[in-house]
Amino acid sequence: MASLFTKIINGELPAYKVAETDTFLAFLDIQPNTKGHTLCIPKKEVDRIWDLDENTFSELMAFSRKVAFAIEKTIDCNRVGMAVVGLEVPHVHVHLIPLHTLKDMDFKQVTSLSEEEFQATAKAIASNFEG
Numbered sequence: 001m002a003s004l005f006t007k008i009i010n011g012e013l014p015a016y017k018v019a020e021t022d023t024f025l026a027f028l029d030i031q032p033n034t035k036g037h038t039l040c041i042p043k044k045e046v047d048r049i050w051d052l053d054e055n056t057f058s059e060l061m062a063f064s065r066k067v068a069f070a071i072e073k074t075i076d077c078n079r080v081g082m083a084v085v086g087l088e089v090p091h092v093h094v095h096l097i098p099l100h101t102l103k104d105m106d107f108k109q110v111t112s113l114s115e116e117e118f119q120a121t122a123k124a125i126a127s128n129f130e131g
Helices: 005-008 052-073 113-128
Strands: 018-019 022-028 037-043 079-083 095-100
Touching: 005 022, 005 037, 018 052, 018 113, 022 052, 037 052, 052 079, 052 095, 052 113, 095 113
Parallel strands: none
Antiparallel strands: 018 022, 022 037, 037 095, 079 095
């Protein structure tokens, strides 16, 4: 059965997309730690990050780096943190989280955004993505 992220890739589920290439997709987390919290995924469904081939792993990190730069240009924050947990959805994903304090990395913390805020944030980050 396809993961939630594969369904997003296939257009079966909606997402607030911020960047896309032939191989990768970045979209806003719908339960963000902070405004601008973004997920970067490979389009090929792989459960664990260490199961990616070395080239795909390196390209995912390079893609995530470019997305992080776009987030930094868009969201007022001290820096963009990165986490790979891998327990929530069985599809590799890199969390990019705009940080103000270390507490922003706490996944128990959820920031509420309206539909309009999600759309505006996604559009703003996308406009700063240099892919």
